Amino acid sequence: xxxxxxxxxxxxxxxxxxxxxxxxxxxxxxxxxxxxxxxxxxxxxxxxxxxxxxxxxxxxxxxxxxxxxxxxxxxxxxxxxxxxxxxxxxxxxxxxxxxxxxxxxxxxxxxxxxxxxxxxxxxxxxxxxxxxxxxxxxxxxxxxxxxxxxxxxxxxxxxxxxxxxxxxxxxxxxxxxxxxxxxxxxxxxxxxxxxxxxxxxxxxxxxxxxxxxxxxxxxxxxxxxxxxxxxxxxxxxxxxxxxxxxxxxxxxxxxxxxxxxxxxxxxxxxxxxxxxxxxxxxxxxxxxxxxxxxxxxxxxxxxxxxxxxxxxxxxxxxxxxxxxxxxxxxxxxxxxxxxxxxxxxxxxxxxxxxxxxxxxxxxxxxxxxxxxxxxxxxxxxxxxxxxxxxxxxxxxxxxxxxxxxxxxxxxxxxxxxxxxxxxxxxxxxxxxxxxxxxxxxxxxxxxxxxxxxxxxxxxxxxxxxxxxxxxxxxxxxxxxxxxxxxxxxxxxxxxxxxxxxxxxxxxxxxxxx
Numbered sequence: 001x002x003x004x005x006x007x008x009x010x011x012x013x014x015x016x017x018x019x020x021x022x023x024x025x026x027x028x029x030x031x032x033x034x035x036x037x038x039x040x041x042x043x044x045x046x047x048x049x050x051x052x053x054x055x056x057x058x059x060x061x062x063x064x065x066x067x068x069x070x071x072x073x074x075x076x077x078x079x080x081x082x083x084x085x086x087x088x089x090x091x092x093x094x095x096x097x098x099x100x101x102x103x104x105x106x107x108x109x110x111x112x113x114x115x116x117x118x119x120x121x122x123x124x125x126x127x128x129x130x131x132x133x134x135x136x137x138x139x140x141x142x143x144x145x146x147x148x149x150x151x152x153x154x155x156x157x158x159x160x161x162x163x164x165x166x167x168x169x170x171x172x173x174x175x176x177x178x179x180x181x182x183x184x185x186x187x188x189x190x191x192x193x194x195x196x197x198x199x200x201x202x203x204x205x206x207x208x209x210x211x212x213x214x215x216x217x218x219x220x221x222x223x224x225x226x227x228x229x230x231x232x233x234x235x236x237x238x239x240x241x242x243x244x245x246x247x248x249x250x251x252x253x254x255x256x257x258x259x260x261x262x263x264x265x266x267x268x269x270x271x272x273x274x275x276x277x278x279x280x281x282x283x284x285x286x287x288x289x290x291x292x293x294x295x296x297x298x299x300x301x302x303x304x305x306x307x308x309x310x311x312x313x314x315x316x317x318x319x320x321x322x323x324x325x326x327x328x329x330x331x332x333x334x335x336x337x338x339x340x341x342x343x344x345x346x347x348x349x350x351x352x353x354x355x356x357x358x359x360x361x362x363x364x365x366x367x368x369x370x371x372x373x374x375x376x377x378x379x380x381x382x383x384x385x386x387x388x389x390x391x392x393x394x395x396x397x398x399x400x401x402x403x404x405x406x407x408x409x410x411x412x413x414x415x416x417x418x419x420x421x422x423x424x425x426x427x428x429x430x431x432x433x434x435x436x437x438x439x440x441x442x443x444x445x446x447x448x449x450x451x452x453x454x455x456x457x458x459x460x461x462x463x464x465x466x467x468x469x470x471x472x473x474x475x476x477x478x479x480x481x482x483x484x485x486x487x488x489x490x491x492x493x494x495x496x497x498x499x500x501x502x503x504x505x506x507x508x509x510x511x512x513x
Contacts, residue, residue, distance in 0.1 A: 005467070007234070008225025008433055011193045013171035014132050019219040020189060028215055032097050035212050036064065039188045040071020040101070042210035043162050046186045047072065047124055048079055050158050054123025055082045059115070059145050060098070060108065061129040061166075062089040067098035068162040068188075069128025074105045086111045086118055088129065088141045115141070116148040122157045125149050127180045129166035132192055137177030138167055146178040153181065161185040164192055165203040171223065172403050173197030173423075181205070188212045193224045196434045197403050198423045224403075224432035229478075231471045232508040235274065235461050247276025248460030251324040251352070252453065253317055254331040254360070255282040256339065257307035260289050262332030262358065262449045265495050267297045269453030270328075272502040273475070275460050281320035283309055310338040314345045324352040326459035330360020331449045339363075344370060353377040353459045357452040358386075365389040371413045377465040378415035381452055387419055403432065416465045418455070418473060420448060426469045433470045439480030439490075446495025451476045454502065479505030 004010050012020070024030045047056055058073045060066035069085065076083040085108030087094075094102060102108055111118050119125065127149060129142050138146055146167060153159050159182045164170050167179030173194040182205040187195060189212055194200035238247055250270045255263040260282070267278045279298040280290055287301030300320050303313030321327050329347055333339050343363035347356060353376050356364075361382050364371060368390050371378060382390060384398040387405060391398070398405050398419075406419040410429035419425040424435040455472035463471060482504045483497035484490040 004220065004222050004225055005431070007228045007231035007470070009228055010190070010221030011196060011224045011226060011434070012132075012190045012221040013193050013223035014135070015171070016219060016221050016223055017132050017170070017190070017192065020214055023218050024214040030213060033100060035214070036067045036097055036101065037071055038212040039068045039162070039210065041075050042188070042212065043068060043072040043126060043160060043186045044075035044079065046184055046208055047076060047126060047160050048081065050124060050160070050184070052081070052123030052158065054121055055084055056124045056126065057119055057122045058083060058085045058126040058128055059149060060085055060087050061142065062093045062098065063095050063131055063133070064097055065131030065162050066094060066128050067101045069126050070098060070101040070105050070108070072126055072128070072162070074101070084109060086115065088115070088145050112141070113144070115145045116151060119148050119152040122152050125152055125157050125159045127159060127161040127166050127182060129180070131163050132170035134166065135169050135171070142166065143178045146180050149180055158183045161205070163188050164194060165200070165205075168194045168200035168203050170194040172401070173200035174401055175199045175203065179203045184208060186210050189214050190221050193403070193434075196226060196423060196436055197425065198399065198421060201423050224434055226436045227426070227433050227470045227474045229474060229508045231467060232475060232506055234463055234467055235458055235471060235506070245277060247274065248325045248457060248462070249277040249279070249323055250275040250326055250328070250453075250456045250460050251279045251281060251321050252328040252331060252456070253281040253309070253320065254329065254333040254358070255280070255286055256309070256332055256334035256336070257286065259332030259334055260286060261446065264290065264294055265446045265449040265499065266328055266331045266453035267294060269450040269499050269502060270457040271296055272499055273454040273457035273506065275457040279320065281317055283307060305338065308334050308336055308339050309342050311341040311345055314342060317342065317346050318349055321350045321352050324460070326353045326355070326456045328355045328357060328452045328456045330356055330358040331452060333359035335359055335362060347371060348373050351376055353465065355379045355381060355452050355456045355459070357381045357448060361386045362389060366392045368409060368412050371415060374414070377459070378413065379418060379455055379459070379465055379469050380409065380413065380415050381418040381420060381448065381455065383420045383448065407432070416469050418469050420451070424473050424477075426466065426473060428466050431466055435473050435477055437474055437477035437481065439477040439484070441484035441490035441493030442477065442480040442498065444493055444495060447480070447498060450495050450498050475502065475505040477505070
């Protein structure tokens with residue numbers, strides 16, 4: 001990935017975490033047993049904070065993750081809790097460090113096929129089956145153990161995962177089979193990519209970060225980063241000499257009968273996000289709708305096709321982008337084939353940095369290569385369904401492999417891809433950023449149009465595309481949180497509430513968490 005942007009909080013992948021461990025053990029002479037002891041202590045303390053009633057059962061694999069769990073069992077006993085270590089494999093197959101901690105504990109119970117019965121009545125369960133080196137789908141006996149943990153959790157026992165929930169790929173967030181759904185994950189030294197990217201994110205529960213004694217100077221995480229509010233400081237501020245033109249001109253093209261609101265929300269979001277001048281390029285016969293509704297936004301009626309934009313309007317549409325510092329193509333465009341042909345015609349030829357959203361994306365279903373010829377920066381903002389259409393995949397596959405498919409689309413097009421979701425991923429194919437600001441209120445119609453407008457405004461204000469996309473994503477999420485606070489419930493948020501909250505969302509510091 002190269003040097004991490006200063007406004008990203010680094011996340012480890014499996015390889016990066018191995019490098020940090022090796023640096024501490026081989027380069028600094030720190031005992032691996034010492035690191036394991038500290039890790040297990042942290043897990044035990046997390047369990048104790050949950051005040052479990054009944055026996056704590058630690059379900060152990062055979063690698064060093066099992067060793068962390070065995071330390072936790074011993075420490076819990078020292079705290080006065082009753083704790084049992086359940087071994088899924090024979091004790092003779094444990095790693096060297098795990099075996100040493102089994103001896104310190106005084107032994108465990110080899111459960112064989114008896115795991116579900118052994119977990120009955122547990123006060124809490126510690127998941128110590130797989131660590132960050134795991135990839136793929138769990139097989140027997142781990143699969144049965146994971147299913148048994150789910151049964152026990154359904155009966156009310158909290159589940160605490162050691163380092164990462166078993167079944168989650170730490171590098172990608174992918175879940176290929178059975179997975180532990182933890183209430184709490186105690187992760188060691190640094191957070192992992194798979195704990196922030198769905199579906200792994202959903203298995204993580206509450207994430208607690210535990211230092212385990214790896215000194216300063218260890219290899220830094222660089223696989224991906226969580227977007228921090230500091231990215232918002234990159235946007236230039238208006239000064240005494242600023243004009244509406246120097247503040248950034250944005251053109252938004254789209255709109256069709258029944259879908260005029262999308263363009264209106266995108267354009268209003270753009271000026272609320274700091275664009276000094278915004279113009280909508282819309283079907284000529286619908287222009288009076290925009291003239292009446294948006295007093296701060298200029299409008300340009302183009303084309304002769306009733307109720308929508310058709311391919312005959314291509315030259316007029318290109319002219320509408322000539323002075324734009326950035327643009328948006330797609331909101332409310334509609335799925336008439338003639339309108340999609342227009343998008344395919346003009347997108348490669350627009351010379352301004354361009355955000356492509358909604359039906360602008362659908363125009364390129366199975367034809368992503370046509371966007372690779374664009375010379376100006378491009379940002380694509382699909383949800384899983386739209387990315388699935390672009391890559392000719394089912395949306396379920398996109399959601400199962402969110403990071404991989406977003407990077408694939410970015411590499412194919414040369415664009416920055418913003419794969420929307422609670423874990424919105426931003427990637428240019430090399431750099432990867434993930435949103436960690438949860439805003440359920442954004443699950444409402446028009447939210448994506450608001451994001452496209454914010455993104456275009458930040459492009460127009462001078463941010464480079466990857467930074468503009470990251471800044472827009474976190475500002476949008478923070479605005480969504482603030483909108484929910486103002487109206488009283490996430491379920492009551494509508495897109496215009498989010499637009500009204502954009503100024504607070506754009507602050508690098510403030511009451512939004």
